[in-house]
Amino acid sequence: xxxTSHNVNGVEIIKLDGKITIGSGDQQLREVIxxxxxxxxxxxxxxxxxxxxxxxxxxxxxxxxxxxxxxRGGKLKLLHLPAxxxxxLHVTQLITVFEVYENEPxxxxxx
Amino acid sequence: xxxxGERIEITISSRFENIELVQVIAEHLCENxxxxxxxSHWIGMAVREAxxxxxxxxxxLDVSKKVNATFTLRDYELEIRISDEGDGxxxxxxxxxxxxQNLMKTSGRGIFYMRTFMDAxxxxxxxxxxxxxxxxxxxxxxxxLASSSKL
Numbered sequence: 001x002x003x004t005s006h007n008v009n010g011v012e013i014i015k016l017d018g019k020i021t022i023g024s025g026d027q028q029l030r031e032v033i034x035x036x037x038x039x040x041x042x043x044x045x046x047x048x049x050x051x052x053x054x055x056x057x058x059x060x061x062x063x064x065x066x067x068x069x070x071x072r073g074g075k076l077k078l079l080h081l082p083a084x085x086x087x088x089l090h091v092t093q094l095i096t097v098f099e100v101y102e103n104e105p106x107x108x109x110x111x
Numbered sequence: 112x113x114x115x116g117e118r119i120e121i122t123i124s125s126r127f128e129n130i131e132l133v134q135v136i137a138e139h140l141c142e143n144x145x146x147x148x149x150x151s152h153w154i155g156m157a158v159r160e161a162x163x164x165x166x167x168x169x170x171x172l173d174v175s176k177k178v179n180a181t182f183t184l185r186d187y188e189l190e191i192r193i194s195d196e197g198d199g200x201x202x203x204x205x206x207x208x209x210x211x212q213n214l215m216k217t218s219g220r221g222i223f224y225m226r227t228f229m230d231a232x233x234x235x236x237x238x239x240x241x242x243x244x245x246x247x248x249x250x251x252x253x254x255x256l257a258s259s260s261k262l
Contacts (some may be wrong), residue, residue: 013239021127021130021159022127022129022130022132022163022167023127023128024127054224055156055159055160055163056160056163056218056220056221056224057163057218059218059220060217060218060220061217061219063215063216064119064217066215067215067217084152088224090225091207091224091227092208092209092223092224093214094214097214097215
Protein backbone atom coordinates (compact mmCIF):
# COMPACT_ATOMS: atom_id res chain seq x y z
CA UNK A 1 0.00 0.00 0.00
CA UNK A 2 1.14 3.51 -0.79
CA UNK A 3 0.00 6.52 1.22
CA THR A 4 0.42 10.15 0.17
CA SER A 5 -0.90 13.09 2.13
CA HIS A 6 -1.46 16.81 1.92
CA ASN A 7 -3.24 19.31 4.10
CA VAL A 8 -6.12 21.53 3.02
CA ASN A 9 -7.44 24.05 5.53
CA GLY A 10 -6.47 21.91 8.49
CA VAL A 11 -7.81 18.68 7.05
CA GLU A 12 -5.18 16.02 6.41
CA ILE A 13 -6.10 14.26 3.18
CA ILE A 14 -4.43 10.87 2.98
CA LYS A 15 -4.68 9.03 -0.33
CA LEU A 16 -4.30 5.28 -0.11
CA ASP A 17 -3.36 3.16 -3.12
CA GLY A 18 -3.02 -0.60 -3.43
CA LYS A 19 -3.89 -3.41 -1.03
CA ILE A 20 -4.96 -3.17 2.60
CA THR A 21 -4.82 -6.82 3.54
CA ILE A 22 -3.38 -9.01 6.24
CA GLY A 23 0.38 -8.69 6.27
CA SER A 24 0.30 -6.16 3.44
CA GLY A 25 -0.98 -2.70 4.19
CA ASP A 26 -2.93 -3.30 7.38
CA GLN A 27 -0.10 -2.41 9.75
CA GLN A 28 1.02 0.32 7.38
CA LEU A 29 -2.39 1.98 7.61
CA ARG A 30 -2.12 1.91 11.42
CA GLU A 31 1.29 3.60 11.21
CA VAL A 32 0.12 6.24 8.74
CA ILE A 33 -2.84 7.22 10.93
CA UNK A 34 -0.73 7.02 14.08
CA UNK A 35 1.88 9.36 12.58
CA UNK A 36 -0.77 11.81 11.39
CA UNK A 37 -2.36 11.96 14.83
CA UNK A 38 1.02 12.30 16.55
CA UNK A 39 1.70 15.30 14.34
CA UNK A 40 -1.52 16.89 15.57
CA UNK A 41 -3.75 16.07 12.61
CA UNK A 42 -7.10 15.03 14.01
CA UNK A 43 -9.22 15.95 11.00
CA UNK A 44 -8.44 13.17 8.57
CA UNK A 45 -9.98 12.43 5.19
CA UNK A 46 -8.98 9.03 3.84
CA UNK A 47 -9.19 8.91 0.05
CA UNK A 48 -9.88 5.25 -0.67
CA UNK A 49 -10.25 5.63 -4.44
CA UNK A 50 -6.98 3.82 -5.19
CA UNK A 51 -7.55 0.85 -2.87
CA UNK A 52 -7.58 -2.27 -5.03
CA UNK A 53 -8.13 -4.97 -2.42
CA UNK A 54 -9.19 -4.97 1.21
CA UNK A 55 -9.94 -7.87 3.55
CA UNK A 56 -11.28 -8.22 7.09
CA UNK A 57 -7.89 -7.20 8.51
CA UNK A 58 -7.96 -4.03 6.43
CA UNK A 59 -11.53 -3.34 7.52
CA UNK A 60 -10.40 -3.88 11.11
CA UNK A 61 -7.60 -1.36 10.67
CA UNK A 62 -10.06 1.17 9.27
CA UNK A 63 -12.15 0.72 12.42
CA UNK A 64 -9.04 1.01 14.59
CA UNK A 65 -8.01 4.16 12.73
CA UNK A 66 -11.43 5.68 13.28
CA UNK A 67 -11.17 4.97 17.02
CA UNK A 68 -7.60 6.30 17.24
CA UNK A 69 -8.66 9.62 15.75
CA UNK A 70 -11.92 9.82 17.70
CA UNK A 71 -10.06 9.21 20.97
CA ARG A 72 -8.06 12.38 20.23
CA GLY A 73 -11.27 14.33 19.73
CA GLY A 74 -10.98 14.23 15.95
CA LYS A 75 -12.83 12.85 12.98
CA LEU A 76 -11.84 10.35 10.31
CA LYS A 77 -13.97 10.35 7.18
CA LEU A 78 -13.84 8.40 3.94
CA LEU A 79 -13.70 9.66 0.37
CA HIS A 80 -14.14 7.87 -2.99
CA LEU A 81 -15.19 4.51 -1.59
CA PRO A 82 -14.77 1.70 -4.16
CA ALA A 83 -18.00 -0.26 -4.73
CA UNK A 84 -16.73 -3.49 -3.21
CA UNK A 85 -15.40 -1.76 -0.10
CA UNK A 86 -18.75 -0.03 0.20
CA UNK A 87 -20.46 -3.44 0.16
CA UNK A 88 -18.11 -4.81 2.81
CA LEU A 89 -18.92 -1.87 5.07
CA HIS A 90 -22.65 -2.35 4.43
CA VAL A 91 -22.79 -6.05 5.30
CA THR A 92 -20.95 -5.44 8.56
CA GLN A 93 -23.08 -2.35 9.28
CA LEU A 94 -19.91 -0.27 9.58
CA ILE A 95 -21.36 2.07 6.98
CA THR A 96 -23.37 3.50 9.90
CA VAL A 97 -20.09 4.42 11.62
CA PHE A 98 -18.16 6.11 8.84
CA GLU A 99 -19.06 9.34 7.09
CA VAL A 100 -18.53 8.70 3.39
CA TYR A 101 -18.21 11.34 0.65
CA GLU A 102 -18.10 11.09 -3.12
CA ASN A 103 -16.31 14.37 -3.74
CA GLU A 104 -13.57 16.24 -1.95
CA PRO A 105 -15.20 19.69 -1.60
CA UNK A 106 -18.23 18.22 0.16
CA UNK A 107 -15.98 16.16 2.39
CA UNK A 108 -13.81 19.15 3.33
CA UNK A 109 -16.86 21.30 4.05
CA UNK A 110 -18.16 18.68 6.47
CA UNK A 111 -15.29 19.07 8.96
CA UNK B 112 -21.37 -28.27 -17.23
CA UNK B 113 -18.16 -28.46 -19.23
CA UNK B 114 -15.89 -28.45 -16.20
CA UNK B 115 -17.97 -30.76 -14.03
CA GLY B 116 -15.80 -32.93 -11.84
CA GLU B 117 -12.80 -30.65 -12.10
CA ARG B 118 -10.56 -30.73 -9.03
CA ILE B 119 -7.68 -28.41 -8.22
CA GLU B 120 -5.44 -28.70 -5.18
CA ILE B 121 -2.69 -26.45 -3.86
CA THR B 122 -0.57 -26.65 -0.71
CA ILE B 123 1.18 -23.56 0.61
CA SER B 124 3.44 -22.76 3.54
CA SER B 125 2.00 -20.47 6.20
CA ARG B 126 3.00 -17.12 4.78
CA PHE B 127 0.55 -14.28 4.24
CA GLU B 128 2.02 -13.57 0.82
CA ASN B 129 0.76 -16.98 -0.32
CA ILE B 130 -2.88 -16.10 0.34
CA GLU B 131 -3.27 -14.38 -2.99
CA LEU B 132 -2.13 -17.50 -4.87
CA VAL B 133 -5.08 -19.43 -3.50
CA GLN B 134 -7.48 -16.53 -3.99
CA VAL B 135 -6.49 -16.18 -7.66
CA ILE B 136 -7.05 -19.90 -8.27
CA ALA B 137 -10.52 -19.62 -6.74
CA GLU B 138 -11.44 -16.61 -8.85
CA HIS B 139 -10.15 -18.11 -12.10
CA LEU B 140 -11.95 -21.38 -11.42
CA CYS B 141 -15.21 -19.51 -10.84
CA GLU B 142 -14.80 -17.38 -13.96
CA ASN B 143 -13.97 -20.45 -16.05
CA UNK B 144 -17.12 -22.08 -14.68
CA UNK B 145 -19.16 -19.16 -15.98
CA UNK B 146 -19.59 -17.04 -12.86
CA UNK B 147 -19.49 -13.29 -13.39
CA UNK B 148 -16.65 -11.10 -12.14
CA UNK B 149 -18.44 -9.93 -8.99
CA UNK B 150 -19.52 -13.43 -8.00
CA SER B 151 -15.99 -14.73 -8.55
CA HIS B 152 -14.58 -11.85 -6.52
CA TRP B 153 -16.73 -12.57 -3.47
CA ILE B 154 -15.86 -16.27 -3.53
CA GLY B 155 -12.20 -15.26 -3.81
CA MET B 156 -12.70 -13.03 -0.80
CA ALA B 157 -14.18 -15.90 1.23
CA VAL B 158 -11.18 -18.04 0.26
CA ARG B 159 -8.79 -15.24 1.24
CA GLU B 160 -10.38 -15.02 4.69
CA ALA B 161 -10.32 -18.80 5.15
CA UNK B 162 -6.65 -19.11 4.21
CA UNK B 163 -5.70 -16.10 6.35
CA UNK B 164 -7.43 -17.72 9.34
CA UNK B 165 -5.69 -21.04 8.67
CA UNK B 166 -2.29 -19.32 8.57
CA UNK B 167 -2.82 -16.97 11.51
CA UNK B 168 -5.13 -18.78 13.91
CA UNK B 169 -4.59 -22.37 12.76
CA UNK B 170 -0.90 -22.69 12.03
CA UNK B 171 -0.02 -19.59 14.06
CA LEU B 172 2.36 -18.32 11.37
CA ASP B 173 4.57 -21.40 11.65
CA VAL B 174 5.98 -21.53 8.11
CA SER B 175 6.85 -25.21 8.51
CA LYS B 176 3.12 -25.94 8.73
CA LYS B 177 1.08 -26.18 5.55
CA VAL B 178 -2.31 -25.02 4.40
CA ASN B 179 -4.03 -27.15 1.81
CA ALA B 180 -6.79 -25.87 -0.45
CA THR B 181 -8.89 -28.16 -2.61
CA PHE B 182 -11.46 -26.92 -5.10
CA THR B 183 -13.99 -29.35 -6.54
CA LEU B 184 -16.66 -28.52 -9.12
CA ARG B 185 -19.59 -30.92 -9.12
CA ASP B 186 -23.07 -30.35 -10.59
CA TYR B 187 -22.72 -26.56 -10.54
CA GLU B 188 -21.62 -26.67 -6.93
CA LEU B 189 -18.17 -25.48 -5.97
CA GLU B 190 -16.77 -27.09 -2.83
CA ILE B 191 -13.72 -25.48 -1.27
CA ARG B 192 -11.83 -27.26 1.48
CA ILE B 193 -9.15 -25.36 3.43
CA SER B 194 -7.14 -27.43 5.89
CA ASP B 195 -4.42 -26.44 8.33
CA GLU B 196 -2.16 -28.25 10.79
CA GLY B 197 -3.06 -26.23 13.86
CA ASP B 198 -4.76 -27.02 17.16
CA GLY B 199 -8.23 -25.97 16.08
CA UNK B 200 -10.65 -23.55 17.65
CA UNK B 201 -14.33 -23.25 18.45
CA UNK B 202 -16.01 -21.18 15.71
CA UNK B 203 -19.05 -20.74 17.96
CA UNK B 204 -16.89 -18.66 20.31
CA UNK B 205 -16.26 -16.06 17.62
CA UNK B 206 -18.39 -13.08 18.53
CA UNK B 207 -21.08 -11.72 16.22
CA UNK B 208 -19.60 -8.65 14.49
CA UNK B 209 -23.11 -7.24 13.98
CA UNK B 210 -23.74 -7.09 17.71
CA UNK B 211 -23.56 -3.37 18.57
CA GLN B 212 -21.11 -4.22 21.35
CA ASN B 213 -18.73 -5.66 18.76
CA LEU B 214 -19.21 -3.13 15.97
CA MET B 215 -16.01 -1.23 16.76
CA LYS B 216 -13.82 -4.27 17.32
CA THR B 217 -10.81 -4.44 15.04
CA SER B 218 -11.10 -8.19 14.42
CA GLY B 219 -13.66 -10.97 14.16
CA ARG B 220 -15.18 -10.32 10.73
CA GLY B 221 -13.43 -13.01 8.64
CA ILE B 222 -15.83 -15.88 9.33
CA PHE B 223 -18.77 -13.50 8.97
CA TYR B 224 -17.62 -12.55 5.47
CA MET B 225 -17.18 -16.24 4.56
CA ARG B 226 -20.72 -16.99 5.72
CA THR B 227 -22.03 -13.96 3.84
CA PHE B 228 -20.46 -14.80 0.51
CA MET B 229 -20.80 -18.59 0.52
CA ASP B 230 -23.91 -20.78 0.77
CA ALA B 231 -22.53 -22.99 3.55
CA UNK B 232 -19.49 -22.92 5.82
CA UNK B 233 -18.64 -25.86 8.03
CA UNK B 234 -15.66 -26.61 10.26
CA UNK B 235 -14.40 -30.04 11.23
CA UNK B 236 -11.57 -30.96 13.55
CA UNK B 237 -9.19 -33.83 13.12
CA UNK B 238 -8.60 -35.61 16.46
CA UNK B 239 -4.91 -35.85 15.51
CA UNK B 240 -4.72 -32.11 14.94
CA UNK B 241 -5.65 -29.73 12.20
CA UNK B 242 -8.82 -27.97 11.18
CA UNK B 243 -10.70 -28.35 7.93
CA UNK B 244 -13.13 -25.78 6.64
CA UNK B 245 -15.54 -26.74 3.89
CA UNK B 246 -17.36 -23.99 2.04
CA UNK B 247 -19.84 -24.54 -0.76
CA UNK B 248 -21.40 -22.32 -3.37
CA UNK B 249 -24.04 -23.06 -5.96
CA UNK B 250 -22.68 -21.46 -9.12
CA UNK B 251 -25.97 -21.93 -10.96
CA UNK B 252 -27.30 -18.90 -9.14
CA UNK B 253 -25.72 -16.80 -11.88
CA UNK B 254 -24.23 -13.70 -10.36
CA UNK B 255 -22.93 -15.81 -7.53
CA LEU B 256 -24.54 -13.63 -4.99
CA ALA B 257 -26.44 -15.80 -2.67
CA SER B 258 -24.50 -13.14 -0.86
CA SER B 259 -26.32 -10.35 -2.65
CA SER B 260 -29.59 -11.45 -1.14
CA LYS B 261 -27.94 -10.87 2.22
CA LEU B 262 -26.60 -7.43 1.33
